Amino acid sequence: MRASTYNRLFIAVIGSAMLAACSSTPTEDDTSATDQQQVEREADTRPVTPAQPTRPDYSHIPLTAEGYHNHPSHYDGTTDSRIVYFAFDRSEVPAAAFDTLRAHANHLKGNSNARVRLEGHTDERGTREYNVALAERRSKAVEQFLRVQGVSASQITTVSYGEEKPKARGSDEMAYAQNRRVELNYTAGRP
Amino acid sequence: MKNLVMTCLLLGCTTLVHANLVIEITQGRDDALPIAVVPFASSGGQPEEDIAAIIAANLHRSGQFRPLPAEDMLSRPSRGADIIWRDFRVMQSEYVVVGRSNRLEDGRYRVEYELHDVARGAQMVAASYTGSASQLRDMAHSISDKVFEQLTGIPGVFGTKILYVTMNERREHPFELQYADADGHRAQTILRSRQPIMSPSWSPDGSQVAYVSFEGDGLPKIYVHNLASSERRVVARESGINGAPAWSPDGTRLALTLSRDGAPEIYTLDLSTGRLVRRTNSRAIDTEPRWLPDGESLVFTSSRGGGPQIYRMDLRDNTVRRLTFEGPYNARPDVTPDGRYLVFVHRRDGRFQIGVQDMRRGTFNVLTASNMDESPSVAPNGTMIIYGTQQGGAGVLEAVSIDGRVRVALPSKEGEVREPAWSPFM
Numbered sequence: 001m002r003a004s005t006y007n008r009l010f011i012a013v014i015g016s017a018m019l020a021a022c023s024s025t026p027t028e029d030d031t032s033a034t035d036q037q038q039v040e041r042e043a044d045t046r047p048v049t050p051a052q053p054t055r056p057d058y059s060h061i062p063l064t065a066e067g068y069h070n071h072p073s074h075y076d077g078t079t080d081s082r083i084v085y086f087a088f089d090r091s092e093v094p095a096a097a098f099d100t101l102r103a104h105a106n107h108l109k110g111n112s113n114a115r116v117r118l119e120g121h122t123d124e125r126g127t128r129e130y131n132v133a134l135a136e137r138r139s140k141a142v143e144q145f146l147r148v149q150g151v152s153a154s155q156i157t158t159v160s161y162g163e164e165k166p167k168a169r170g171s172d173e174m175a176y177a178q179n180r181r182v183e184l185n186y187t188a189g190r191p
Numbered sequence: 192m193k194n195l196v197m198t199c200l201l202l203g204c205t206t207l208v209h210a211n212l213v214i215e216i217t218q219g220r221d222d223a224l225p226i227a228v229v230p231f232a233s234s235g236g237q238p239e240e241d242i243a244a245i246i247a248a249n250l251h252r253s254g255q256f257r258p259l260p261a262e263d264m265l266s267r268p269s270r271g272a273d274i275i276w277r278d279f280r281v282m283q284s285e286y287v288v289v290g291r292s293n294r295l296e297d298g299r300y301r302v303e304y305e306l307h308d309v310a311r312g313a314q315m316v317a318a319s320y321t322g323s324a325s326q327l328r329d330m331a332h333s334i335s336d337k338v339f340e341q342l343t344g345i346p347g348v349f350g351t352k353i354l355y356v357t358m359n360e361r362r363e364h365p366f367e368l369q370y371a372d373a374d375g376h377r378a379q380t381i382l383r384s385r386q387p388i389m390s391p392s393w394s395p396d397g398s399q400v401a402y403v404s405f406e407g408d409g410l411p412k413i414y415v416h417n418l419a420s421s422e423r424r425v426v427a428r429e430s431g432i433n434g435a436p437a438w439s440p441d442g443t444r445l446a447l448t449l450s451r452d453g454a455p456e457i458y459t460l461d462l463s464t465g466r467l468v469r470r471t472n473s474r475a476i477d478t479e480p481r482w483l484p485d486g487e488s489l490v491f492t493s494s495r496g497g498g499p500q501i502y503r504m505d506l507r508d509n510t511v512r513r514l515t516f517e518g519p520y521n522a523r524p525d526v527t528p529d530g531r532y533l534v535f536v537h538r539r540d541g542r543f544q545i546g547v548q549d550m551r552r553g554t555f556n557v558l559t560a561s562n563m564d565e566s567p568s569v570a571p572n573g574t575m576i577i578y579g580t581q582q583g584g585a586g587v588l589e590a591v592s593i594d595g596r597v598r599v600a601l602p603s604k605e606g607e608v609r610e611p612a613w614s615p616f617m
Binding site: 117119124125126127128129130132133134136157158159160161162164165169170171 | 387389390405409410411430431432434435448450455476478479492499520522523536538543563565566581584610
């Protein structure tokens with residue numbers, strides 16, 4: 001499972017790299033909407049079998065505060081990635097995090113003793129208790145994603161910290177983007 | 192003197208003393224009353240506190256008085272009979288406070304003061320106190336309260352306390368719940384934790400506080416904490432959110448937020464029976480309840496109309512009506528003791544500021560001018576609002592008068608200070 005995920009990812013990287021080469025201003029939509037097509041075409045012409053999975057290079061996709069939550073560099077498609085980021089004032093799980101969350105779902109389904117705690121956070125804007133409520137929506141969105149993948153409810157707990165535990169200090173958009181997140185913390189059966 | 196004994200008990204329960212907050216007046220009133228607080232005479236030994244200086248600082252900080260600097264005083268009487276009225280008339284002081292302390296054989300102090308009207312050359316009020324050295328500040332605050340009330344007709348809040356949360360990542364326990372005198376002095380730590388502490392709320396008699404603590408397992412729980420005994424108990428530990436406790440005016444119930452049934456909803460909790468009653472029922476966010484003085488209605492934040500706005504609920508029939516319509520974001524309400532003014536966090540052009548709405552006339556004003564104001568809490572006499580804001584990237588406290596004319600900063604020397612809660616009269 002893990003090897004094939006890496007293969008797919010690696011191919012996808014080349015695909016999006018090519019795409020980036022053709023497009024002067026790559027945006028998130030470029031990479032997500034047309035990846036599939038590019039991947040297949042690329043696979044036909046040049047099959048890739050990396051001996052060692054290497055960390056893909058996404059440096060060609062600008063890391064902006066606005067697109068931070070959906071930037072592929074945060075999500076390696078394995079359980080090694082344990083933070084899901086969110087857009088401002090949103091609680092939808094970003095598409096770039098899907099593979100990573102599926103990997104967590106598979107781990108939880110394959111290890112019935114594993115327990116994960118989904119910890120929701122917001123940026124510092126807005127009132128504190130209202131932010132606790134907003135952050136809970138985020139942790140519940142991740143919970144819902146895992147449940148749809150077939151994870152047992154008994155393996156998941158959620159907690160909302162609102163703005164109380166920021167990951168990044170500072171009052172700029174980039175710090176805010178890093179703080180709008182759900183962290184997956186294993187309390188048992190860590191992968 | 193009951194107040195002093197009570198305060199003494201409170202002080203006995205904790206030992207850690209922290210860096211005091213320092214008060215700076217950032218905006219005062221042009222029509223502040225000129226007053227002279229003459230340095231008190233002392234006999235039997237110099238007291239540990241400068242009582243007159245504390246009184247002058249208190250009156251100055253209210254924004255409603257302009258104390259004459261001690262070095263500008265032409266004479267320094269300590270009793271009414273010794274006052275040379277001309278000395279104060281020439282300095283345009285309209286009122287004079289004089290007083291003296293006497294150290295008794297048992298080490299306690301007897302403090303006397305008099306308030307005089309300079310124009311009439313007559314005494315308005317006089318009183319005396321006896322207490323220990325550690326109560327000198329309480330005496331100074333009590334004198335300030337009496338002078339303030341005598342001259343403005345409004346009870347003073349100098350003898351009250353503020354409760355607040357501090358956060359300093361360099362500490363082993365970054366989160367602390369502290370309280371201090373309303374002037375920021377004599378800060379005491381009530382609780383230290385590695386996990387967040389949130390939403391402190393006073394009981395109406397000032398003897399207990401409720402708050403949210405994530406201590407231990409990292410999950411939120413609501414505690415009720417007795418300040419004198421340091422005893423505390425968990426009153427809410429449901430799955431999901433346990434947040435935003437607010438004490439009812441009669442002290443028997445808490446309003447709070449739980450999400451155990453799905454979305455965050457407002458509940459009331461009977462503190463003696465533990466009975467929970469769910470008050471809201473919407474898929475939206477309902478949180479941040481505060482009681483109106485009648486004890487039969489709440490105001491709270493709800494996203495039921497889209498963004499957060501403030502609503503009012505009648506607890507007798509759980510009917511709800513919307514109160515705020517100004518802009519897309521109004522949240523975290525508090526209410527003045529007379530129930531007339533609603534104060535809350537208002538977002539305008541991406542900036543979070545303190546707004547006030549006159550619920551009788553329906554008028555709305557923004558009281559502050561910074562970017563990140565939050566957690567407004569009204570003083571028990573309804574004249575001032577203390578709130579959290581940011582200065583140089585750190586959380587600090589400020590206070591503003593309900594008419595926006597006076598603003599006071601309370602910068603902290605260490606870490607972040609946030610979520611102030613002004614005590615009731617004690």
